[in-house]
Amino acid sequence: MANRKLPSTSGMPFLERWARFAHRHHWKVVGAWLVILVALVGGASVAGGPYEDDFRLPGSESQRGFDLLAERFPARSGDSADLVFEAAGGVREPAIQARIEKLLADASTLPGVVAIESPFGEQPGMISQDGTIARASVAFDKRANEVEVAQAQALVDLVDAAAGDGLRTEVGGNIIFATEQPEFGSEGVGLLAAVVILFIAFGSLIAMGLPIGAALFGIGSAFSVIALGANVLSFPEWTGPFVGMIGIGVGIDYALLVVTRFREGLHHGKSVEDSVVLAVTTAGRSVIFAGVVVTIAFFGLYAMGIPFLAAAGTSAAIAVAISVLVSLFLMPALLSLVGKRVDSLKVPFLHSTEGVDPASGWYRMAKAIQRRPLPYALLAVAVLLTIASPTLAMEMGFTDAGNGREELHTRRAYDLLAKGFGPGYNGPLMVIVENGAGVQADAGRVQEAIAKGGGSIAGDVAFVSPPILNQDGDTAILMVYPASSPQDVRTKQLVHDLRDEVLPPLVKGTPTQAIVAGGNAAYIDIGDKIGSRMPLLFVGVIGLSFILLMTVFRSVLVALKAALMNLLSISAAYGVLVAIFQFGWGSSLLGIEKGPIEVFLPMMMFAILFGLSMDYEVFLISRIREEYVRTGDNATAVAHGLAATARVISAAAAIMVAVFLAFVLGPDRVVKEMGIGLATAIFVDATIVRLVLVPATMELLGNANWWLPGWLDRLLPHVNVEGVSDHSMKHAGSPAGGK
Numbered sequence: 001m002a003n004r005k006l007p008s009t010s011g012m013p014f015l016e017r018w019a020r021f022a023h024r025h026h027w028k029v030v031g032a033w034l035v036i037l038v039a040l041v042g043g044a045s046v047a048g049g050p051y052e053d054d055f056r057l058p059g060s061e062s063q064r065g066f067d068l069l070a071e072r073f074p075a076r077s078g079d080s081a082d083l084v085f086e087a088a089g090g091v092r093e094p095a096i097q098a099r100i101e102k103l104l105a106d107a108s109t110l111p112g113v114v115a116i117e118s119p120f121g122e123q124p125g126m127i128s129q130d131g132t133i134a135r136a137s138v139a140f141d142k143r144a145n146e147v148e149v150a151q152a153q154a155l156v157d158l159v160d161a162a163a164g165d166g167l168r169t170e171v172g173g174n175i176i177f178a179t180e181q182p183e184f185g186s187e188g189v190g191l192l193a194a195v196v197i198l199f200i201a202f203g204s205l206i207a208m209g210l211p212i213g214a215a216l217f218g219i220g221s222a223f224s225v226i227a228l229g230a231n232v233l234s235f236p237e238w239t240g241p242f243v244g245m246i247g248i249g250v251g252i253d254y255a256l257l258v259v260t261r262f263r264e265g266l267h268h269g270k271s272v273e274d275s276v277v278l279a280v281t282t283a284g285r286s287v288i289f290a291g292v293v294v295t296i297a298f299f300g301l302y303a304m305g306i307p308f309l310a311a312a313g314t315s316a317a318i319a320v321a322i323s324v325l326v327s328l329f330l331m332p333a334l335l336s337l338v339g340k341r342v343d344s345l346k347v348p349f350l351h352s353t354e355g356v357d358p359a360s361g362w363y364r365m366a367k368a369i370q371r372r373p374l375p376y377a378l379l380a381v382a383v384l385l386t387i388a389s390p391t392l393a394m395e396m397g398f399t400d401a402g403n404g405r406e407e408l409h410t411r412r413a414y415d416l417l418a419k420g421f422g423p424g425y426n427g428p429l430m431v432i433v434e435n436g437a438g439v440q441a442d443a444g445r446v447q448e449a450i451a452k453g454g455g456s457i458a459g460d461v462a463f464v465s466p467p468i469l470n471q472d473g474d475t476a477i478l479m480v481y482p483a484s485s486p487q488d489v490r491t492k493q494l495v496h497d498l499r500d501e502v503l504p505p506l507v508k509g510t511p512t513q514a515i516v517a518g519g520n521a522a523y524i525d526i527g528d529k530i531g532s533r534m535p536l537l538f539v540g541v542i543g544l545s546f547i548l549l550m551t552v553f554r555s556v557l558v559a560l561k562a563a564l565m566n567l568l569s570i571s572a573a574y575g576v577l578v579a580i581f582q583f584g585w586g587s588s589l590l591g592i593e594k595g596p597i598e599v600f601l602p603m604m605m606f607a608i609l610f611g612l613s614m615d616y617e618v619f620l621i622s623r624i625r626e627e628y629v630r631t632g633d634n635a636t637a638v639a640h641g642l643a644a645t646a647r648v649i650s651a652a653a654a655i656m657v658a659v660f661l662a663f664v665l666g667p668d669r670v671v672k673e674m675g676i677g678l679a680t681a682i683f684v685d686a687t688i689v690r691l692v693l694v695p696a697t698m699e700l701l702g703n704a705n706w707w708l709p710g711w712l713d714r715l716l717p718h719v720n721v722e723g724v725s726d727h728s729m730k731h732a733g734s735p736a737g738g739k
Helices: 014-024 026-047 061-072 094-108 149-162 174-180 187-202 205-229 239-267 272-304 307-329 331-343 361-371 373-393 409-421 440-452 489-507 519-553 556-582 601-631 634-665 669-706 710-715
Strands: 080-086 113-117 133-140 168-172 429-434 461-464 475-482 513-517
Touching (some): 014 026, 014 272, 026 205, 026 307, 061 475, 061 513, 080 094, 080 149, 094 149, 133 409, 168 409, 187 205, 187 239, 187 634, 205 239, 205 307, 239 307, 239 331, 239 601, 272 307, 272 331, 272 519, 272 601, 307 601, 373 556, 373 669, 440 461, 440 489, 475 489, 489 513, 513 519, 519 601
Antiparallel strands (some): 080 168, 429 475, 461 475
């Protein structure tokens, strides 16, 4: 055997040449990858940049306001925390007032605190009408995302220590919210679930370990690359969990497909080398295409024009690209190393074979669907539309402390503020007036106009603070407290009315400008930006994916069907989110309060889910296409393709669902939304769509599945995903060149 002459690789396609090289030099390949990993990890530990949130929104009015504050009011360019006090006998009772004033004096000495607004100062509107509730403001020198948790916690400790003996004290605001979010990572739970699912799917410890090892290798490399890239890009602080979630999912998915085709080759009597070649030239090609589609989806986030979302998309795209590289260039060497031992340490009663098994339940299911394709298709569509129907009532916004759990300081402070002053005091707007000279008269005119509350803002303003001037007297700040809560649509309309109708006439023809800013206005600007750019993301990602699918599978209908079915899966996920988080169905079981759907969530979910669901589409259709090229019979191809891939898709989806559902165990409402939405979409996509709707529609369409006009066939480049040439087909109705 050692003297057998190995076939020459000259003239072979690249992937086949690489597969044979990796097999024959597996130790060198594995060693090279280990060197790369060590170099990346070492480089990241020495020269890696920090993760830092950058919530800038270039071109928005709120961002102009923040920039102006940093220039003219440096002490007020940061965020503030709200202190709220309640005393049944009145907050002005001497002993109570003395305790509140001592607390504020102590708070003024904390690191990062630059100003204190006392309820007993000259600023009006700081004590409720009945005198039992008072509020104070503690201004920090940084934005909430930049304040150290220890700094915020020091204020919380002071407030807690001051409570009792007739005085209730609460502290809230975005700065405090960060201290109430314990770190939670689902990566460990997801990996444990993956181990169990893969062991059941493969029935072998060795086969189970390969995808897990590949995913861990990919995640380690991705984290290192992103850490080095953080010197150039501002990756948000939640990049780690986000990349971990994506990296585990796609890393296991891609490696799982490659391992499955390798085992199939062995089980059909091929040598280890030929099985490696089979895996790389078939499953590997599918991995390349799936990775390209997922990467396009993530880079589509650049269309939103929001830097932190673009950075998040970049980090996820890096994780996907590295997972593809690991599956293509490391997995062949690992498969060669384990060889026929891939089925070692197996459990006899668990699955141990790959490929098309006419006796399998998947094959029988495929044939059952093919016997009655129309009822199955109609039933699947009806179920999907029913699940998706709540989407029509979706209300997007930003959740706030009012949606938090009652044991949280921020929630209790929110409720106490609303009780004493009205709901709008939890989301004040900031109007900045500046003219480069004396601004006091202009600011007074603006205050009067807003306080009068006539015209479009009648009844929408609860209180307007007197102007606060900067040291140079050229800029003033007015705090505008809406009559409605931060999430109320009236508050959003108030911002637009102030900007479009109330303020422009007051400064028209003068050098004065009046800007509506503040945290709540910034959230509204982000929501408006996302809403206006969402169609670009949808059209861009779907359009490019449609062209790529059509190019690879040489079919108009396969590409169109994939795009429509992905939209159905995503819509179903949106429907479940609305039912649980907006309507409140079963929300008590999750420990959450109902409220709007986070404004950025549908867009983020679209980018993630469109890419991941396209993985399953590529895995299934590429195998069906391969069988069609081999047999020339559409019905046989669909049955064989489903039987060969259904278990792999189900295992991969089960891992994804487990990873995403683990997020539900966390305390944060937004994290729960993300977890349930992603898990729902993956489950629906891998069951109702891929295992029922796709085979039913492909049976109904018959050979029309592979129709491509001749002129379009000549226009599109030829890209072979299956590793089998279209020209080998002998049957009529070729998928290319149809008229």
